[in-house]
Amino acid sequence: MDKTTVVNKYHKIPYDIYIGRGSKWGNPFSHMDSTKAEFKVESREEAVQKYEEWILTQPELMNDLHELEGKVLGCFCKPKSCHGDVLAKLVNELSIGKVACFTGHRPDSLFGYKPNTEGNKKLLWKLKYIIEDHIENKGVDTFITGMALGIDMWAARVVFKLKEKYPHIKVIAAVPCKNQHNKWIEESKREWQMIINRCDEVHYVTNEEYTKWCMQKRNEWMVDNSQYVIAVWNQGKGGTANCVNYAKKSNKEITYLNPNDIKEELNK
Known part of the structure; x- marks a missing residue:
């Protein structure tokens, strides 16, 4: 029943699953000029919003959300807005x-x-x-x-x-x-x-x-x-x-x- 949460992997906080780029959970949208993401957008907020819209159209990832239940997710953005927040919200809504x-x-x-x-x-x-x-x-x-x-x-x-x-x-x-x-x-x-x-x-x-x-x-x-x-x-x-x-x-x-x-x- 523990809730899924997100931490910054550089802050030396233990995490269970890496969700950054290179993993299947990575965000294909980014606002960074030097990004290796597939799609470039204007702002961090837009990148997170686009990720939420995108993942809902990915049936394989949606079916795998249970893998994240009760886990600590590691990424690079926290405490700033992060696509991990989208994943945590989806998982926690399903869980409770x-x-x-x-x-x-x-x-x-x-x-x-x-x-x-x-x-x-x-x-x-x-x-x-x-x-x-x-x-x-x-x-x-x-x-x-x-x-x-x-x-x-x-x-x-x-x-x-x-x-x-x-x-x-x-x-x-x-x-x-x-x-x-x-x-x-x-x-x-x-x-x-x-x-x-x-x-x-x-x-x-x-x-x-x-x-x-x-x-x-x-x-x-x-x-x-x-x-x-x-x-x-x-x-x-x-x-x-x-x-x-x-x-x-x-x-x-x-x-x-x-x-x-x-x-x-x-x-x-």
Whole structure:
């Protein structure tokens, strides 16, 4: 889930892939008088613009963009405008365009610590419907879970079950800190480890022990790396509300599932 970035190879910053002339990613347009580029243009900005227009007409290069995913690209122009910026933008748009993350309450704000209580079963059934809608109608193929007790881990289990129907979907665990589950009961620790083992990718947002801010840092990472947010939220204050507010500021599309609506159904 790391984003593709561009650095200047002369600045002695490590890079993964060279994208300058001589590579297949090189820019055939240049404003330099001494250029060996195929086409001469008037300015750096025009060279970058022409490159963006040109690469979209190159099916072989477009098909190979996945090679640049999560890589550091080395060229000569940065921090000035560079054709590498075009490549990074294209790759990052492809990488994050089909990702949804979950935010939601702990079990004490739901219907107990067991997912098979009547209220939780109704809640998770509705959540399953929302997840399938994201897969079928929004093209989501990757889901991020924050690995907290309650919605985070239950949502991961729902996605694991849906893999039987949609084998292409993936689950990424966004772990907020080291030893996230240290103070949990043994049953919850085992469930946490089981989910971690089944995830397609595990990302530790920080390398520190638990801090007051690591959960929000985790939330921000999930939102930053998603296009969609699925929020199981009762409209109250707390960590879920903070995540929702951050998603709103980030202009993410949010789908809400309110546990209070389930309570009303149960009380009828």
